[in-house]
Amino acid sequence: MPANWDAVQQITNGRVELAKGPLDLTVNQKAKWVDAWIVQSSTGSAQTYYGSESSGAFAVAGKWIANTRLYNRGTFQPGPAVGIALVYWKDGNQNGYIWWSEDPIELVY
Numbered sequence: 001m002p003a004n005w006d007a008v009q010q011i012t013n014g015r016v017e018l019a020k021g022p023l024d025l026t027v028n029q030k031a032k033w034v035d036a037w038i039v040q041s042s043t044g045s046a047q048t049y050y051g052s053e054s055s056g057a058f059a060v061a062g063k064w065i066a067n068t069r070l071y072n073r074g075t076f077q078p079g080p081a082v083g084i085a086l087v088y089w090k091d092g093n094q095n096g097y098i099w100w101s102e103d104p105i106e107l108v109y
Helices: none
Strands: 008-010 019-022 030-040 045-052 063-066 068-073 079-091 094-108
Touching: 019 079, 030 063, 030 094, 045 063, 063 079
Parallel strands: 008 094
Antiparallel strands: 019 063, 030 045, 030 079, 045 068, 079 094
16 A cells, blocks of 8 residues: 555546655654656546645645646556655755655546
C-alpha cells in the first residue's frame, strides 16, 4: 500500500487533477512546494503537477496536494500507475527535501 501517495487517485477527463497524499514532516519543518509526476505505462500517459504554500497545497495538516498543472501527455485510464513526488521544506535557516516513488497507485474514474 502506498505510503506517501493516496492509494487511489481520481481521473477526470483523462487526468489526475489533484494528485495527493500524506505528508509527515517534523513540527518545525514547513513545506514550501511539491512537484508530482504520474506515469502509466499501459497508456503511455504522463503528467506533472505542482503545488505551493500559496496555491493551498498544504492547507490540510499532514497532506500534500499538487493542484497546479504543468504538463500532461496522453489520457489516463483506470488501472495501475507510478507516482513520484518531491517536497521542498524549510526549518528556520535549514532547507531540505524529501522525495519518493510509489508503484503502483491505482487510477479510477
